[in-house]
Amino acid sequence: QVQVVESGGGLVQAGGSLRLSCAASGSIFSINTMGWYRQAPGKQRELVARITRAYSTNYVDSVKGRFTISRDNAKNTVYLQMNSLKPEDTAVYYCNVDTFPVASYWGQGTQVTVSS
16 A cells, blocks of 8 residues: 655765665555664664654754755655764664554665674
8 A cells, every 4th residue: 555665775884874765655645754763683673863744853862963864745755864874873774654544654674784
């Protein structure tokens, strides 16, 4: 019904940048909050950044000043610009899309690996 697809992950050296994209498609009435989560091996999933339809944002403290979340409502797409990447940013990054009527959809995840 609703498909969520991430792209843009990969291998990058410390200090480098990546831009993740997440596009939602299918039977969508209205998208509310969109966000990025990540999970490193042996760690709990954590919220990295999220953005409301009105463009209000929040970030986990560890990425503030380095990551920027944005969205294009016309394209049902959310982005995560990641700068000054650190090895501790290595994780699988998942896109989450909340819709109305209430539902939550997840992408398959994209691997981000930062080498030291």
